[in-house]
Amino acid sequence: xxxxxxxxxxxxxxxxxxxxxxxxxxxxxxxxxxxxxxxxxxxxxxxxxxxxxxxxxxxxxxxxxxxxxxxxxxxxxxxxxxxxxxxxxxxxxxxxxxxxxxxxxxxxxxxxxxxxxxxxxxxxxxxxxxxxxxxxxxxxxxxxxxxxxxxxxxxxxxxxxxxxxxxxxxxxxxxxxxxxxxxxxxxxxxxxxxxxxxxxxxxxxxxxxxxxxxxxxxxxxxxxxxxxxxxxxxxxxxxxxxxxxxxxxxxxxxxxxxxxxxxxxxxxxxxxxxxxxxxx
Amino acid sequence: xxxxxxxxxxxxxxxxxxxxxxxxxxxxxxxxxxxxxxxxxxxxxxxxxxxxxxxxxxxxxxxxxxxxxxxxxxxxxxxxxxxxxxxxxxxxxxxxxxxxxxxxxxxxxxxxxxxxxxxxxxxxxxxxxxxxxxxxxxxxxxxxxxxxxxxxxxxxxxxxxxxxxxxxxxxxxxxxxxxxxxxxxxxxxxxxxxxxxxxxxxxxxxxxxxxxxxxxxxxxxxxxxxxxxxxxxxxxxxxxxxxxxxxxxxxxxxxxxxxxxxxxxxxxxxxxxxxxxxxxxxxxxxxxxxxxxxxxxxxxxxxxxxxxxxxxxxxxx
Ligand SMILES: [Zn+2]
Numbered sequence: 075x076x077x078x079x080x081x082x083x084x085x086x087x088x089x090x091x092x093x094x095x096x097x098x099x100x101x102x103x104x105x106x107x108x109x110x111x112x113x114x115x116x117x118x119x120x121x122x123x124x125x126x127x128x129x130x131x132x133x134x135x136x137x138x139x140x141x142x143x144x145x146x147x148x149x150x151x152x153x154x155x156x157x158x159x160x161x162x163x164x165x166x167x168x169x170x171x172x173x174x175x176x177x178x179x180x181x182x183x184x185x186x187x188x189x190x191x192x193x194x195x196x197x198x199x200x201x202x203x204x205x206x207x208x209x210x211x212x213x214x215x216x217x218x219x220x221x222x223x224x225x226x227x228x229x230x231x232x233x234x235x236x237x238x239x240x241x242x243x244x245x246x247x248x249x250x251x252x253x254x255x256x257x258x259x260x261x262x263x264x265x266x267x268x269x270x271x272x273x274x275x276x277x278x279x280x281x282x283x284x285x286x287x288x289x290x291x292x293x294x295x296x297x298x299x300x301x302x303x304x305x306x307x308x309x310x311x312x313x314x315x316x317x318x319x320x321x322x323x324x325x326x327x328x329x330x331x332x333x334x335x336x337x338x339x340x341x342x343x344x345x346x347x348x349x350x351x352x353x354x
Numbered sequence: 355x356x357x358x359x360x361x362x363x364x365x366x367x368x369x370x371x372x373x374x375x376x377x378x379x380x381x382x383x384x385x386x387x388x389x390x391x392x393x394x395x396x397x398x399x400x401x402x403x404x405x406x407x408x409x410x411x412x413x414x415x416x417x418x419x420x421x422x423x424x425x426x427x428x429x430x431x432x433x434x435x436x437x438x439x440x441x442x443x444x445x446x447x448x449x450x451x452x453x454x455x456x457x458x459x460x461x462x463x464x465x466x467x468x469x470x471x472x473x474x475x476x477x478x479x480x481x482x483x484x485x486x487x488x489x490x491x492x493x494x495x496x497x498x499x500x501x502x503x504x505x506x507x508x509x510x511x512x513x514x515x516x517x518x519x520x521x522x523x524x525x526x527x528x529x530x531x532x533x534x535x536x537x538x539x540x541x542x543x544x545x546x547x548x549x550x551x552x553x554x555x556x557x558x559x560x561x562x563x564x565x566x567x568x569x570x571x572x573x574x575x576x577x578x579x580x581x582x583x584x585x586x587x588x589x590x591x592x593x594x595x596x597x598x599x600x601x602x603x604x605x606x607x608x609x610x611x612x613x614x615x616x617x618x619x620x621x622x623x624x625x626x627x628x629x630x631x632x633x634x635x636x637x638x639x640x641x642x643x644x645x646x647x648x649x650x651x652x653x654x655x656x657x658x659x660x661x662x663x664x665x666x667x668x669x670x671x
Contacts, residue, residue, distance in 0.1 A: 158611065158668035159602050163587035212667030219664060241555070241577040243587060246601035247613045250577040251666040253556060254563055257535035258660045264536070281577070283528030284516075284556040289536055303528035303556075304518030312518050322523060332526045 103127050119339040128296050128339055130276060133185035133200035136235050140198060140343050146189030150220055154181050155213050158248055167244040170206070180205045182213035183238065186221035188230065192347040197225040200235040201282075210282055211242035215252025218286065222259040231269040231350055236287040239305075240280015253285035260289050269353060271346060274301050274324070274333075292334045292349065295324035301333075359415050361404060365623075368397045401623050408572070410598040410607075414580055416572035417551045421626035423633065425452060425467030425510045428550065431633030432640070433458050433465065439499075442491035445525060450481040450517070451489030451561075453496040455505065459641055464500030466493050466561060467510030470551070483552070484517040487530035490560045494534050497541060506544040506644055509561040514579065516557030531560040538563035539660055544647035546640055548618065549573045549605075550625075563663070565655050566643045569605035570636075571620040575613075576603035613666055 099112040105127035115122070119139050120129040138144045154171070161167040175181065183205040188197045199221045201208045218234065225232040241249045263270055272290030274283070276299035283303050287293075295301060302309075302322040310317055320326050324336050337345050358366040372393050379386040408416070416422075429436050433456035440447040453466035468485060471477035485493075493509075500507045516527055538545065538561075547564035553575030569575055578586075583601060584593040602608075605617040618639050621628040647655060 152671065154670045156668040156670050159600065161600050163593075163597075163600060212669050216667050216669050243578055243583055243601070246576045246578075246603060247608055247611060248667055250555060250559060250575075251613055251663060253532075253559055254535055254663040255666060257532065257563075258539045258663050261536045261539045262660070265540070281556050284531040284560070285535055286532070288526070288529040288532040302523050303516065303531070304523065308518045309520060309523065313520055317520070321520070330524050330526065332529050 104129075119342070121339050126297060126338065128276070128298070130203065130237070132180075132202040132204065132237075133235075136200045137185070137187060137198065139339065140191050140196075140233075140346075141187070141189040142191065142193065146187040146198075148185065148187040149224060150186060150217050151181065153213050153217055155211055155245075157244075158212070159244070159246055161244040161246070163244070170244070174205055178202065178204050182217070183208045183210070183242075184214045184217050186217050186224075188221075188224060188228075191343060194347060194350055195228070195230045196233060196350075197221050197228075197230050198233045198235065201237045203237045203239075203277075206242065207240075208236075208238035208282075209240065209242035210238060210249055210252050211245040212248050212252060214242070215249075215255045218252075218256050219259045222256075222263050225268055226259075226263055226266055229266070229268060231271065232263060233271045233273065233346065234286055234290070235273045235275060236278045236282050237275045238278055238280070238282040238287075240282055250281070253281050256286040257289065260286060264291075269350060271349075273342075275299050277301070279303065279305050288332065290334075293332060295327065295333050295336050296339055297324060297336055299324040301327045357420050359412070359419065361408075361412050361415075365397060365401055365404065368393060368400065372397065398622075405622060405624075409595065410574075410602075410604050411580065411595040413572045413604050414574050414594075414598055416624050416626075417574050419624060419626045420472070422551055423625055423629045424472075424512060425469045425550070427629055428467075428510055428633055428636065429456060429465055431630060432637040433463075434460075436465070439496060440492075442488040442495060444491060445488045448481075448486050448489035448492055449479050450483055450485040450513075451493055453493060455500075458508075458637070458644075461644070462503075462505045463508055463644075464496055464505050465508045465510070466496055467550070468513040468557075468561075470512060481517055483513045484515055485513065485557065485560075486517050486519070486522045487525040487527050490516070490527075490530035490534050493561050494537055497538065497545075501541050501543050504543060506546070506647070507541065507564075508640060509545070509547045509564065511547060511549045511553050511558045511562050511575075512551035513554055513557045514552050515554040516560065531556045534560045535563055539663075540656060542652035542656070544644060544655060545659070546643055546647070548636065548640075549575045549614075550636075552579075554579055563659070565647050565659050566616065567614045568616045568618050568639065569608060569614050570618045570625060570632075571605055572624050573605060574598070574603040575605075575608055576601050615662075 101112045101115040103122040106125035108124045186199040271292045274295045435457040438454040452469045456465045468483045470483035471480040545564035546566045547562040549569040580594040580598040583597040608614045621631040625632040
């Protein structure tokens, strides 16, 4: 996030800094390079007050932004990856998982919980990109499935915040079937008439786009987020040309009819609340 | 001209020898029947030996064999009648995905599948079996039509993946596949899905949510091709064999991991050697499962379909 913070706290505690960010810590926007107080940046939902750049944040930040007083009950917090295929590339999968856990302090690439958002009860699942590129393996699929079960049982709206490079290759066939599993649960949620909002953040690609991320009653995004099925590099190689400017940006996807709206992160909580109240 | 894969070279040599011997017999009066019979049984033995010990990568090669039957051949060989239906009613007709109503043993069915081409021109026309969003939307339209008229659905999967192109993105490739996954779970009619060649990723899964999901013996089905997996994880194309082993992508692997329901055996030497035999086996399997599935109510089928896929995955609590 910020090179000032990293210096102070070390790169192994990337999400530590939120709680009460003390005065005197500074954040430099990677986009416009302007400097602002870390506390100001955080109050601004991790967006730049100068250029509106949306810092890439994970579950901890989104939960804090959305749940009232950051109060929520986490679901299935202890679920971790197995190694059903005994997968080894340049590194054994369990070693990769272990080192990623240590580095990020996360158990896998999604966290799920329920609580209140402006007093409305809601279930939220939020992906963490810094856990193996937010890739979808059995844990991601299962935690999302169970979060949807919770929403079904308690008849509470479900918000999915996606940020993922797609499949977890080390779980191969198991990873693929998580697309099916999550879609099955969303079909049940849909039948039950419970609202599902899908927020696609930067970046959302691959199997995640081709399953739950595109299945919202409302598909929404943040400004300039990259959204696509195939990644830009693959498309460039396939067609043998450079891609047009803005291709696969949230604005592009909105224009082509696959998003309902783009929302500034600062306005996210209130806009979602208004929307959910209207359809209650 | 038959195409031999690299590991079939020893068979090719013996096949050539046999052909020479037969030519010799035609041109002269020498009796070679004993010799040809011996050679034939030698070839059969060798073929059995090679096919008993296929590596995963060799099965991937077989799944892409240029002489393998494609969706159209299966339809022609299994069904008495077929009326092809075109178009997604929105943008265009996608030749990489075909479908229509057919007659299978006197029973009306909907049959849908990706279609590859045999020669360069056809391959381009069929986009190498890589559908655009229109293909997935056409498939869903036909499935809904089948549901409306209470006909079971058979899907044949054979794709190197959904097409990663500019227009495909503009028209929502991800949304098209996602919608199919969700909608297929709720179809009231029986759905049987068979991987007949390549089953690559979401592009395969987009027509593969069924009450029965099966794979022919020499096919693969996974989240990415072994070549692309090798490129991403090993940063080189050269580890495709290791990638195939690591991903456990064959019919046997997928069955062992309970990610598919059944393996459909192929004639010895692979489906490409005996299209008629392969289609007869597949037809028998489909009729058998249609019989079983017709005993269940739509609700039972839908619940079992959902439960089956929701059980897939391994986690540590
Ligand atoms: Zn800025």
